[in-house]
Amino acid sequence: MSEIYMTRTWPEAAQDLSAAPGWRAWFEGLLDALDYGTLLVTRELRLVHSNRTARQRLRCLSRLGLDGERLHVSDARLGAALERAVHGAVDRGLRSLIELGDTVASVVPAAPQGAQALAAIVLGRSRLCSALAVEAYARRHQLTAAELAVLHALLAGCSPEDIAREHGVALCTVRTQVTSIRAKAGAASLRELLARLSRLPPLLGLLEE
Known part of the structure; x- marks a missing residue:
C-alpha cells in the first residue's frame, strides 16, 4: 500500500500561497467550483467572501441573509446559535453543526495560525447533485x-x-x-x-x- 506524506503544514502552505501572484483569484475560483455554499466570516459575522453557490442560496433561504456586509438570521434563537458557533470556531477552533431554519450548516475555523481569524459557514446542499x-x-x-x-x-x-x-x-x-x-x-x-x-x-x- 502506498503512503501519502504531507511535507508542509497548512500555515506554511498558506503563507506561500498568499505570497503568490493571483492567489486570491485562484482561491475564489476554487470555492466557486464547489456546489456547497461557503461563506467566510469574521467573529462579528462580517462577510469576507462567499462563493457563487452561497450567493444563490442566500437569495432563496428564508431565515439567513445579509444586512449590509453582515450575515443576519431573522430568528433570534437561530441567530444566537450561529454567533456561538462562529465564536467557538474563531476563538477555540471548534467545529459545529447548526440548524438555520430551512438549511443546516457546518461552522469551522478557516484561517491558518497568525492570519485574520475567520470562520467558514458551509451550507447544506439544496439538491442531491448539480x-x-x-x-x-x-x-x-x-x-x-x-x-x-x-x-x-x-x-x-x-x-x-x-x-x-x-x-x-x-x-x-x-x-x-x-x-x-x-x-x-x-x-x-x-x-x-x-x-x-x-x-x-x-x-x-x-x-x-
Whole structure:
C-alpha cells in the first residue's frame, strides 16, 4: 500500500500561497467550483467572501441573509446559535453543526495560525447533485431526453406517480423509463442509482448563479 506524506503544514502552505501572484483569484475560483455554499466570516459575522453557490442560496433561504456586509438570521434563537458557533470556531477552533431554519450548516475555523481569524459557514446542499453533473452522467450512459427528465424529477424527490401526472403519461411509461435508466447505468435498484448520483463530484456551469 502506498503512503501519502504531507511535507508542509497548512500555515506554511498558506503563507506561500498568499505570497503568490493571483492567489486570491485562484482561491475564489476554487470555492466557486464547489456546489456547497461557503461563506467566510469574521467573529462579528462580517462577510469576507462567499462563493457563487452561497450567493444563490442566500437569495432563496428564508431565515439567513445579509444586512449590509453582515450575515443576519431573522430568528433570534437561530441567530444566537450561529454567533456561538462562529465564536467557538474563531476563538477555540471548534467545529459545529447548526440548524438555520430551512438549511443546516457546518461552522469551522478557516484561517491558518497568525492570519485574520475567520470562520467558514458551509451550507447544506439544496439538491442531491448539480444539474450539469446529472446531464454529464446522462450523456455518459446514453440516456434519452425523456429519461433525463425523469432522472431530474427523481432527484427532486418526485415519485413515479408524481412524474407520470406532471408529464401527462401513463405510470407504466415512467416505470419503463426508470428501468431503462437503471439498466443503462448498471444499477441494481433505484436506491443504488440515487446513491451513485449523490457521490458525483460537483460540476457547475459558468452561468449557474
